[in-house]
Each structure stands twice: as C-alpha cells, then as structure tokens.
Amino acid sequence: MNQRNTRRILASAVAALGAAGAVAIVVNHPPNRFSSVALSLDIPRGDPGSPGAGVFDDQSPSVARLDPALLDALRRAAVDAGAEGVEFVVTSGWRSADHQTRLLREAVGRYGSEAEAARWVATAETSAHVSGHAVDIGHSAATTWLSAHGAAYGLCQIYDNESWHYELRPDAVVNGCPARYADPTEDPRMRR
Incomplete structure (x- = not known):
C-alpha cells in the first residue's frame, strides 16, 4: 500500500469515526517505516465467518485475547511486512x-x-486458538x-x-522454526 492510499484510508477512517462521535486517533510512524495499521471499517472485527481483523484491532476479541507474547511478535512482524507493502489480516485468532x-x-x-475433521480442526480442549496461542x-x-x-x-x-x-516459538529467533507436522493429527498436543 502506498503512502497516498494509506493517507486516504486513514482520512476516511477518521471522518467515519468523527461522524460516530469518536475521538481522533493519532498514529505515529517511525521515520522511514510504514506501519500496517489499517482501520478497515467495512470488515467485521474477528466475528465468526468474517474476512478478518487488523493485527492492531484491539476491539476484536480474536486479536485482543491472543497471548500477549504472540500478539507482540505478530505486530512487530506486521509493521516490518507493511514496510514492504504486505498487510496482515487476522482471519482467526482467539x-x-x-x-x-x-x-x-x-x-x-x-x-x-x-478422524478426517481432526486433520483441520482441533477440539476445544486442545485448540491453540482457544488458549490464544495461535x-x-x-x-x-x-x-x-x-x-x-x-x-x-x-x-x-x-x-x-x-x-x-502460525504459533509463537521463541527459540525460532535463534534456531529457526521446528519441523512442521503434516497436519494436526501428528501434533502430540492434540492427543490430550
């Protein structure tokens, strides 16, 4: 997203928020860095079946209820990806x-x-989404x-x-990500 589009989106968002009686929002960007903060007013905030929420959308439970360490890593990555024109959307979080x-x-x-469903969806007891870790x-x-x-x-x-x-694996910063499982049925955490 270029700077002109970012300004247009933010201006539209501020105008819409102003019409709704909300307070003005100020976004400070580090010099020479593009933040992928996006106010997508037409996208529901993490509701089931929604197209997603922005990673900075603290009004969305699917974002706000993520594990704080995961959310911090995700937001740092989103800012850096945004500098390259790549926007993250949380299609499902907590x-x-x-x-x-x-x-x-x-x-x-x-x-x-x-058995086949388990390749795609975990139980509530084993899901990393329910714990806020995915x-x-x-x-x-x-x-x-x-x-x-x-x-x-x-x-x-x-x-x-x-x-x-995606899940947070802090050791990956030094050692790289661990080998992936083919699907959740191979993940020992799913066998609780």
Missing part, C-alpha cells in the same frame, strides 16, 4: 470454546468423519512473507496443510 466446538462439528459434517493469517502475500521472515519474530507455521496457521 476463539471461544463454544465456537471451536461448533467449528469441529461443522468439519465432521463437511469431511464425513471425526493465529491464522490471510492473504497469500502475508503468509508468503511470514514463511520467509516469521522465524525472526518467533512466528512459525506449525502444519504443512495450514499455511495460514
């Missing part, structure tokens, strides 16, 4: 246990069995960027079949 149970039930219906990132440019640079922030793709699913 989830309630009820929402996770509903997702699993829907996956069983879609895939025809609990985040799903969209779009493909963002996942491509994270695949190349995420380890520097401790952000690692965990499953081969979910290029969008």
